[in-house]
Amino acid sequence: EIVLTQSPGTLSLSPGERATLSCRASQSVSTNSLAWYQQKPGQAPRLLVYGASSRATGIPDRFSGSGSGTDFTLTIGRLEPEDFAVYYCQQYGSSPLTFGGGTKVEIK
Amino acid sequence: QVQLQESGPGLVKPSETLSLTCTVSGGSIRNYYWIWVRQPPGEGLEWIGYIHYTGRTNYNPSFKSRVTISLDTSKNQFSLKLTSVTAADTAVYYCAREGAMDVWGQGTTVTVSS
Numbered sequence: 001e002i003v004l005t006q007s008p009g010t011l012s013l014s015p016g017e018r019a020t021l022s023c024r025a026s027q028s029v030s031t032n033s034l035a036w037y038q039q040k041p042g043q044a045p046r047l048l049v050y051g052a053s054s055r056a057t058g059i060p061d062r063f064s065g066s067g068s069g070t071d072f073t074l075t076i077g078r079l080e081p082e083d084f085a086v087y088y089c090q091q092y093g094s095s096p097l098t099f100g101g102g103t104k105v106e107i108k
Numbered sequence: 109q110v111q112l113q114e115s116g117p118g119l120v121k122p123s124e125t126l127s128l129t130c131t132v133s134g135g136s137i138r139n140y141y142w143i144w145v146r147q148p149p150g151e152g153l154e155w156i157g158y159i160h161y162t163g164r165t166n167y168n169p170s171f172k173s174r175v176t177i178s179l180d181t182s183k184n185q186f187s188l189k190l191t192s193v194t195a196a197d198t199a200v201y202y203c204a205r206e207g208a209m210d211v212w213g214q215g216t217t218v219t220v221s222s
Contacts, residue, residue, distance in 0.1 A: 001169075033207065033208070035207075035208040035209070037153075037209075043214075044202055044212035044213065044214055044215050045153065045202075045209070045212060046212075047208060047209060047210045050208035050210070051208070056208075056210060057210075088152065088153055090153070090208075090209075092207030092208055095166055096155055096168045096169060096170070097143075097155040097158075097168075097207065098155065099152055099153040099154070099155065100152075101152050102152050
């Protein structure tokens with residue numbers, strides 16, 4: 001099983017600042033099958049990035065994914081008020097599919 | 109656009125079977141993988157398993173032999189059964205589409221309690 005470790009656990013930032021979220025895998029993620037999701041309280045997760053760096057439909061270009069192998073990053077270029085939420089990475093290249101523990105991006 | 113909707117009992121007794129259905133609307137159930145994910149209160153996301161439209165399934169080993177996912181293409185639905193539930197199975201249960209889950213249901217809360 002691939003274990004995904006996200007850091008930091010909480011990121012305290014102000015609107016307009018840049019956010020950098022990390023996801024490290026315990027072994028290489030097959031074909032960079034790594035996705036990022038945003039989840040707000042009481043809502044289902046929303047797909048932001050798939051294939052490590054491809055933005056999902058309708059996702060603003062301030063969200064960008066990068067990385068390969070075991071190290072992946074989600075960058076939010078300039079935080080908007082609606083971006084404060086919990087973010088999860090997930091690998092879907094090998095079974096069982098696994099999620100990271102999440103990074104909470106909170107208003108400073 | 110494709111929408112998913114979970115349905116099923118919100119309360120299940122310990123040792124009984126949790127049964128949920130996900131209805132796919134606005135598109136066909138064919139040509140995709142269909143997934144169940146759960147989220148215990150205040151915790152992260154856990155993949156339960158998936159079913160391909162051909163009927164092939166794959167389950168998270170952590171559920172051992174308790175889980176079954178099935179498909180009804182005539183109704184555009186897929187279902188989850190989880191047997192011998194305990195309080196640890198209390199969670200919001202989501203259905204979703206594909207490995208990179210691009211479409212999600214709104215989620216349904218299931219509480220295991222007597």
